[in-house]
Amino acid sequence: MAQRRAARLGAAVRRSRPYGAVRDAAYRMYERRVESSLPTDVTPRHVGVILDGNRRWARSMGHTDVNHGHQRGADKISELLSWCDEAEVEVVTLWLLSTDNLNRPAAELDPLLEIIENTVERLAADGRHVKPVGALDLLPDKTARVLKTAREATSDAPGLIVNVAVGYGGRREIADAVRSLLVEQASRGTSIEELAEVLEVEHIAEHLYTRGQPDPDLVIRTSGEQRLSGFMLWQSAHSEFYFCEVHWPDFRKVDFLRALRSYAARHRRYGS
Numbered sequence: 001m002a003q004r005r006a007a008r009l010g011a012a013v014r015r016s017r018p019y020g021a022v023r024d025a026a027y028r029m030y031e032r033r034v035e036s037s038l039p040t041d042v043t044p045r046h047v048g049v050i051l052d053g054n055r056r057w058a059r060s061m062g063h064t065d066v067n068h069g070h071q072r073g074a075d076k077i078s079e080l081l082s083w084c085d086e087a088e089v090e091v092v093t094l095w096l097l098s099t100d101n102l103n104r105p106a107a108e109l110d111p112l113l114e115i116i117e118n119t120v121e122r123l124a125a126d127g128r129h130v131k132p133v134g135a136l137d138l139l140p141d142k143t144a145r146v147l148k149t150a151r152e153a154t155s156d157a158p159g160l161i162v163n164v165a166v167g168y169g170g171r172r173e174i175a176d177a178v179r180s181l182l183v184e185q186a187s188r189g190t191s192i193e194e195l196a197e198v199l200e201v202e203h204i205a206e207h208l209y210t211r212g213q214p215d216p217d218l219v220i221r222t223s224g225e226q227r228l229s230g231f232m233l234w235q236s237a238h239s240e241f242y243f244c245e246v247h248w249p250d251f252r253k254v255d256f257l258r259a260l261r262s263y264a265a266r267h268r269r270y271g272s
Contacts, residue, residue, distance in 0.1 A: 001227060004146070005051060009139065014111075017155075019077070023126075027042060029237070031253055031254040033100060033253075038257065038260055038261055038264060039171050040116065040166060042263070042264040043088055043089065043260070043264075044089060044091045044216075044217035044218040044240075044260070044263055045086055045089065045091065045214045045217055046089070046090065046091040046092070046093070046213065046214045046215060046216045046217055046218075046220075047084060047091070047092050047146065047217070047218050047220065047230065048092070048095070048216040048219040048232055048235075048236070048239070049080065049092065049093065049094055049095065049097065049219075049220045049221075049222075050095045050219070050220070050221040050222070050225075050227055050228075050229070050231050051076075051077075051094060051095060051221050051222065051248045052221055052222050052223035052247075052248055053069075053073075053223025053246075053247030053248045053249070054066070054069035054070045054072070054073040054248055055069050055070075055249070056069070056223060056247055056249035057069045057072065057073070057248070057249040057250060058070075058072075060140065060247070062249075066108070067111045067112065067115065069114050069247075069249060070115050071112070071190060072249035073248045073249045074115050074116070074118070074119040075249075076248060076249055077094060077115075077119060078122075078123075078126070079253070079268065080094075080125075080251070080256065081128065081160060081162065083104055083121075083253055083256045083257075084097060084158055084160055086160070086209070087256075087260060088213070088224060088272070089160065090160065091161045091163065091213050091214065091252040092160060092161070093133065093161070093163035093165055093210070093216060093232065094162065094163065094164055094165060095165040095168060095231055096116050096119070096137035096164055096166050096168075097112070097113075097134075097161075097167060097168070098168060098169055098171050098229070098230065099134075099135060099138060099167055099168065099169035099172050099238045100169065100230075102138060102139075102167060103231075104226060106272045110204060113142075113143050113219045114138075116143065116164075116166055116212065116231070117142070117143055117146045118141055119164075120132075120146055120147060120150045120164055120166075121150065123154075123162060123164070124149075124150040124153050124154050127154070127157055128154060128159075128160065128162045129155070129157035129158070129159065129160065129161045129162060130150040130151060130154045130157075130162050131151060131161055131162065131163050131164070132148070132150070132151055132162060132163075132164055132166060133164070133165045133166075133168060133173075133209035133210060134165050134166045134167040134168035134173075135168070135169070135170075135172050135173075135176065136148070136166075136167060138167045138195075139166065139167045143167075143210045146158070147164065147166060150164075161213065163194060163209075163213075165231075165242060168233065169230050170211075170228070170231060170233030171230060171233065173209050173232075173233075173234065174208075174233065174234055176207075176209075177204050177205075177207035177208045177209075177234075178204060178207070180207040181195075181203055181204060181206075181207045184197070184207075185268050192272075194269040204234070205234070206235060207237065210235060214237065215232075215235040215236070215237070215238065216232055216235055216236055216239045217239060217240065217263065218240050218241075218259065218260075218263045219231065219236055219239045219240070219241050219242070220244070221234070221241070221243050222244055222246055222247060222248040222251055222255075223243075223245070223246070223247045223248060224242045224243070224245045225243070226259075228241075240263050240266050241264075242258075242259040242262050243264065244258070244259070262272055
C-alpha cells in the first residue's frame with residue numbers, strides 16, 4: 001500500500017507544471033545536442049522496435065487497468081514514426097502482439113486487440129504504408145480483417161513502410177516460411193529429396209513475412225529487458241541492439257536519438 005501511494009505521489013510530481021516545464025526544457029536542450037552530433041551518412045534503413053513496458057508504466061502511474069498503458073503506448077507510435085521520417089528510415093517494424101500474448105484471458109486480450117485495431121486503422125487513415133507481419137490465421141476474424149484491409153488500402157502509399165507485427169513469433173515465422181517453401185516446390189513437382197539438394201538460406205528468406213525488405217539494422221527494446229523474446233530471429237542475425245530502461249509510453253525523441261547515436265558508433269562486422 002505504501003509503495004503504491006509513493007508511486008502515485010511520484011506520478012503527481014512528474015505531472016506538475018513547474019516540474020514538467022523544467023524537465024521539458026532540459027530534454028529539448030539535450031535532444032538538440034544529441035541530434036547535432038549524429039552523423040548524416042550512417043542511418044539504419046530498417047529499425048525494429050519491441051514496444052515493451054506498457055503494463056508496468058500503467059501500474060507505475062497508479063492505474064489498476066493496464067489498458068491505460070496499452071493506449072498510451074499506441075498513442076506514442078505516431079511520434080516514433082515522425083522521428084523515423086526525420087531520420088530517413090525506410091522501414092520500421094513494430095511488435096504489437098506476440099503469439100504468446102494470444103493466450104491471455106479474454107478480459108485482457110480483447111481490449112488490447114481493439115486498441116491495436118484502432119491503431120492500425122489510424123495509421124492507414126494517416127496515409128502510412130501498413131504491412132501486417134504475423135500469423136493472421138491465429139487472430140480473431142475482426143482483427144485479421146482490419147489488418148488485411150489496411151494492407152490493401154495502403155499498398156501504394158509512399159514513404160516509410162510500417163510493419164505491424166501482430167500475432168507474431170519468430171519461430172512461427174520461420175516455420176511458416178519453410179511450410180510456404182515446401183508448398184511452392186510441391187506445386188512445381190519438386191520432391192523433398194530434390195529440394196534438399198539445392199536448398200539455400202535465400203530460399204527460406206524469400207518466404208519470410210518481411211520478404212523483399214532489408215533486414216533490421218537496429219533493434220530497439222524498451223523497459224529494460226535485454227533479450228529478443230523471439231523477435232525477428234532470422235532477420236536480426238546481423239542487427240545491432242539497443243536496450244533502454246524507459247517504459248515504452250515514456251519513450252522520448254531523445255531516447256530514439258540515443259539509439260541512433262549508439263548505432264552510428266558501432267562498426268558492423270557481419271560476422272567477420
